[in-house]
Amino acid sequence: MGTNLADFDNEWYKPGSFTRRFCWYITSIIFFKNALFPFYRFKLFLLRLFGAKVGKNIIIKPGVNIKYPWFLELGNHVWIGENVWIDNLGKVRIGNNVCLSQGCFLLTGNHDYNDHAFKLIVNGIDLEDGVWIGARATVCGGSICRDHSVLSVGSVAVGELESMGIYTGNPAIKIKDRNFRKTEE
Secondary structure (H helix, E strand, O other), X not given: OOOOHHHOOOOOOOOOOHHHHXXXXXXXXXXXXXXXXXXXXXXXXXXXXXXXXXXXXOEEOOOOEEOOHHHEEEOOOOEEOOOOEEEOOOOEEEOOOOEEXXXXXXXXXXXXXXXXXXXXXXXXXXXXXXXXEOOOOEEEOOOEEOOOOEEOOOOEEOOEEOOOEEEEEOOEEEEEEOOOOOOOO
């Protein structure tokens, strides 16, 4: 027996009412995905309006795709670069001083490739304080990036990244520790 997508059924997954999802979809197209709308504060207002928990001093660049803001928590001083995709079918928690570089993906949904009906799997993501996700990197559902860990450009996080670790590859492996230098004043 092989894959049979005719048997796919995700009736158990209830991300919100149709009206709420539709209103967010339209709002997202106009104000978040649109490269011609760079105004951060209004975007933060809209995220709060749709149920996101939002800290202060957050920068959201144009072209950002957020699936469901009511499953999103942003700390203080968060940078979200151009064309970031937060595909949060489940809870995504982003701590303080986190940088999501251009084009990175946070993917909480996947499918069970061993299930003939390709069952939907949803697992949250937790990015602790000081995490840096590099451009075009991917963080998979169920991953925890511990404080000040770095996922380098184009890498894929599956599981746990240790505190202060620098990770690269697919799947990402730790290559060294992050060492902060004191800047001269």
